[in-house]
Amino acid sequence: MNIINTIKKRKSCRTFNPVLLSVEDKKILEDYISENRKFLTDEVITLSIFEKTTDSKKMKLDYGMIRGHNSYLLGTSKSSADSRVHYGYLLEKIVLKATEIGISTCWVGYFDQHYFNEVVVENGFEIPGIVILGYPKDKQTRVDKLLRFSANASKRKDWTTLFFNYHTKLPLLPDSIHKYADSLEMVRLAPSSGNTQPWRIFFDDKTHAFHFFKKSISNRYEKKGLHDIDMGIALAHFELTSLYNKLSGSWIKYTDDNVKPIENLQYIKTWQNK
Numbered sequence: 001m002n003i004i005n006t007i008k009k010r011k012s013c014r015t016f017n018p019v020l021l022s023v024e025d026k027k028i029l030e031d032y033i034s035e036n037r038k039f040l041t042d043e044v045i046t047l048s049i050f051e052k053t054t055d056s057k058k059m060k061l062d063y064g065m066i067r068g069h070n071s072y073l074l075g076t077s078k079s080s081a082d083s084r085v086h087y088g089y090l091l092e093k094i095v096l097k098a099t100e101i102g103i104s105t106c107w108v109g110y111f112d113q114h115y116f117n118e119v120v121v122e123n124g125f126e127i128p129g130i131v132i133l134g135y136p137k138d139k140q141t142r143v144d145k146l147l148r149f150s151a152n153a154s155k156r157k158d159w160t161t162l163f164f165n166y167h168t169k170l171p172l173l174p175d176s177i178h179k180y181a182d183s184l185e186m187v188r189l190a191p192s193s194g195n196t197q198p199w200r201i202f203f204d205d206k207t208h209a210f211h212f213f214k215k216s217i218s219n220r221y222e223k224k225g226l227h228d229i230d231m232g233i234a235l236a237h238f239e240l241t242s243l244y245n246k247l248s249g250s251w252i253k254y255t256d257d258n259v260k261p262i263e264n265l266q267y268i269k270t271w272q273n274k
């Protein structure tokens with residue numbers, strides 16, 4: 001997959017054609033899910049696609065403004081920030097695979113958990129968010145356009161707000177980071193809860209490491225763990241783009257001794273270039 005084109009192509013869809021995924025498309029996604037289960041730790045998060053075919057009960061999403069949905073991707077994570085980051089990372093990879101094969105998606109943070117009563121949520125676990133999967137209706141509705149407009153969905157913060165030199169704290173410019181410019185740009189284009197874009201990345205030019213920090217933008221999203229999912233999404237975009245450009249590296253969680261705390265930001269993980 002040309003991941004750069006796929007990331008540029010992806011956008012949230014809120015008006016779906018009310019049909020189920022084709023058998024072939026569902027199989028491609030399910031195979032991809034089972035090949036991509038692990039992240040940094042040994043934690044295994046099991047994700048599944050759920051289809052709701054009966055009309056008896058429909059789940060209202062965004063007060064009914066998201067329409068025609070009947071297929072959902074979800075699983076459970078531990079009720080911890082790290083596990084939610086992991087969850088966001090895994091689901092976003094599937095979102096991008098779906099985009100590649102022509103399936104539209106929408107991340108949803110506010111939904112009725114009881115709607116998925118076939119999912120066992122053990123004590124200390126949760127369903128941090130879901131992704132709707134489906135085919136878009138040919139024409140976007142007025143509501144769709146309005147929701148995109150109110151979330152300022154097509155807009156993104158610029159580089160000077162998001163990416164910095166770890167030592168000087170000065171903004172990082174695409175020219176100064178040459179090989180990794182695409183990786184950062186693809187983080188910039190990532191989806192996030194309410195389009196808050198809470199990722200802040202600090203490049204250490206001495207060790208060639210990218211330190212990912214979270215800036216809490218919305219208390220409501222932070223409390224619900226949605227910013228953790230956003231961070232996982234950012235890690236997925238960065239990794240997939242780097243690997244696509246043949247830049248190898250791995251994720252490390254450092255302690256305070258290795259990565260100095262930065263005011264108002266929370267350290268998440270580091271991409272160590274190899």
Ligand SMILES: Cc1cc2nc3c(=O)[nH]c(=O)nc-3n(C[C@H](O)[C@H](O)[C@H](O)COP(=O)(O)O)c2cc1C
Pocket residue numbers: 010011012013014062066106107108109110129147151152153154190191192193194195226229230233
């Ligand atoms: C964790 C998360 C939760 C989200 N929750 C919702 C939601 O509940 N309802 C909704 O309409 N969109 C939701 N979104 C979609 C965002 O509003 C959308 O990604 C953002 O505005 C950027 O637009 P784009 O995805 O079209 O690029 C969510 C996105 C993320 C990443």
